[in-house]
Amino acid sequence: MIKTIISDRMAVIVQCISSILVATVLSTAVNWRMGLVSWALMPCHFVAGLVQVRSAKGFATDTFKSHRNLISLTSEAVSNIRTVASFVQEEEILRKADLALQEPMRISRIESIKYGVVQGISLCLWHMTHAIALSYTIVLLEKRQATFKDCVRSYQAFAMTISSITELWSLIPMVLSAIAILDPALDILDRETQIVPDEPKVTSEDRIVGNVEFEDVSFSYPSRPEVTILDSLSLSIESGQRVALVGPSGSGKSTVLALLLRFYDPCKGRVLVDGKDLRSYNLKCLRKQIGLVQQEPILFNLSIRENISYGNEGASETEIVEAAMEANIHEFISSLSKGYDTVVGDKGSQLSGGQKQRIAVARTILKKPVILLLDEATSALDGESERVVMDTLGAKGWKSKGELSSKMTSITIAHRLSTVTNTDVIVVMDKGEVVEKGSHATLLAASNGIYSRLYSMQIKGAKD
Numbered sequence: 001m002i003k004t005i006i007s008d009r010m011a012v013i014v015q016c017i018s019s020i021l022v023a024t025v026l027s028t029a030v031n032w033r034m035g036l037v038s039w040a041l042m043p044c045h046f047v048a049g050l051v052q053v054r055s056a057k058g059f060a061t062d063t064f065k066s067h068r069n070l071i072s073l074t075s076e077a078v079s080n081i082r083t084v085a086s087f088v089q090e091e092e093i094l095r096k097a098d099l100a101l102q103e104p105m106r107i108s109r110i111e112s113i114k115y116g117v118v119q120g121i122s123l124c125l126w127h128m129t130h131a132i133a134l135s136y137t138i139v140l141l142e143k144r145q146a147t148f149k150d151c152v153r154s155y156q157a158f159a160m161t162i163s164s165i166t167e168l169w170s171l172i173p174m175v176l177s178a179i180a181i182l183d184p185a186l187d188i189l190d191r192e193t194q195i196v197p198d199e200p201k202v203t204s205e206d207r208i209v210g211n212v213e214f215e216d217v218s219f220s221y222p223s224r225p226e227v228t229i230l231d232s233l234s235l236s237i238e239s240g241q242r243v244a245l246v247g248p249s250g251s252g253k254s255t256v257l258a259l260l261l262r263f264y265d266p267c268k269g270r271v272l273v274d275g276k277d278l279r280s281y282n283l284k285c286l287r288k289q290i291g292l293v294q295q296e297p298i299l300f301n302l303s304i305r306e307n308i309s310y311g312n313e314g315a316s317e318t319e320i321v322e323a324a325m326e327a328n329i330h331e332f333i334s335s336l337s338k339g340y341d342t343v344v345g346d347k348g349s350q351l352s353g354g355q356k357q358r359i360a361v362a363r364t365i366l367k368k369p370v371i372l373l374l375d376e377a378t379s380a381l382d383g384e385s386e387r388v389v390m391d392t393l394g395a396k397g398w399k400s401k402g403e404l405s406s407k408m409t410s411i412t413i414a415h416r417l418s419t420v421t422n423t424d425v426i427v428v429m430d431k432g433e434v435v436e437k438g439s440h441a442t443l444l445a446a447s448n449g450i451y452s453r454l455y456s457m458q459i460k461g462a463k464d
């Protein structure tokens, strides 16, 4: 609609405006008295048009808002079609869609009637101006203040302005609909990030080694500022260390990763990498050195090769295959008839959860991050595959600051504790605080601890 307005309608709008100007000047040039009448009647046209526009504006905006509910319902239902089908919610979605359409229909009915009445009134006003102009032409003729020829010419020129004004106003509702569509889009485009108002330039200092420190960090999400998620959390991780974050759901584990990636800034305290506050780093440069694999990996409707090399477009075929081997997915890819050229479908829908996770791990391995963040990244893998992937990741090390770091720093979040028994340090979180910290053996030895309780429960569950 915006394209139509800009490319087609704009030309008509310019044409109308120039016709109005030319016709009024022409009418004045032929007979100045008639010209003055044209000018005098012009405000009537505009008042009529203004009334129309005001009614049209409400019409366009309200229906757009009500349709937005329907659009969000439909797109959500389509993208989550399996969940909808498994809960047999098709009828319910249709019912909700029907309900969502009631409001636009009601508004449309009322507004159409209102719009029709207003349109009628303004047309009546325009015809009245015709009548006034014609009556005045007769007066001029009777008083012999103009010849019949000039009266006809001048009146015809005046009549041209009316048709142009009518056409101009009839385009206004369409322009307003386009603005109603454009407004929310521009709102999003104009949003400024609060994270990097003044991004520092990239310096050699921005190359990191991978020491991480949370210094007395407190945090609440901007959408729920009254709920404290992290409460004076302090945590120190050395370069190359493999750390696991465990604890009850909602204890703030993923939030720790979000702060490290600087998706948010802490409300209190500091997050430091190599002793330097995250806020002093060039954000893009910092994020390039941190790899994140999430539980629900985001794959694109592209080939497996393109999905693995996403963000590393320059990677060679050998590097891609190596990454796939390390993520324990090469064998599966090779078994496909199109191999690495297989397209994975929308959001990777043609792959299993574990295959998607391994492709996401391969993508991150290819990125060669200095710090690796795994948020339930291997939860969909069977025990054997998970062990292979975790062992590969645990042994990884990249060149940083000109030296080969022994291992990359990794922070792993896992609910399945068997995933993290081999890590150097296990940090147990509860209600946004670190409540226990140590190796698997140390934490298990404290028989009253949360970790040992969680672990025995999982072992018992597995045996049962």
Ligand SMILES: Nc1ncnc2c1ncn2[C@@H]1O[C@H](COP(=O)(O)OP(=O)(O)OP(=O)(O)O)[C@@H](O)[C@H]1O
Pocket: 221, 222, 223, 224, 229, 248, 249, 250, 251, 252, 253, 254, 255, 256
């Ligand atoms: N974007 C957000 N806005 C508001 N609150 C949020 C947001 N994301 C998470 N939370 C809240 O923050 C708290 C901590 O969430 P977080 O995801 O860090 O926990 P978690 O320990 O990783 O949980 P899980 O193990 O279930 O993934 C939760 O109570 C959650 O409801």
